[in-house]
Amino acid sequence: MTPFKLEQSPVLYFADFVLYPAAIIIGAGVLLWQGAGPVWALLLAAALGFLSWSLIEYGLHRFVLHGLQPFKRWHEEHHQRPFALIGTSTLVSLSMLGLLVLWPLSAILGRWIGLSATLGVGAGYLLYVLVHHATHHWKAAPGSWMHARKRDHALHHRPGAHGWYGVTTSFWDRVFLTDRNR
Structure with a gap:
């Protein structure tokens, strides 16, 4: 059982569902325990981090997973075997969250605001993991938010489709006009 395989064991695949909530709770606990700053500033940083995740998600999906090797090849495997x-x-x-989000934000904004914003980004990533899994494995009530997510993601998975890169929201697909087949 290696954590660097493309296809993972159920234990490793579902680790995000346990470890991300634990990390978010522990991080929030550290912020509260340390009296890390004005609560409004920490909550604002976390909210902005959470909201920024959707743009990060869109950019990673569109430009990295569909544009750069070897990520493109790995992601194509997911398209071939969506279940x-x-x-x-x-x-x-x-590791990427720490290296690419926590470290630079802490250097720029200070450790507590940086941690708070990173917890928001981490919560956004957790939402992405849950929604992406659900789009492939769960049923959704017609007309629900999840049903719209499943529909758009199914459009993304159609052979030859280019677009519908957002998993948790279609907002950026509408902004960048990738919510239609070209």
């Missing part, structure tokens, strides 16, 4: 437990390992995603 397989294929995904980024928790070890890799947490």
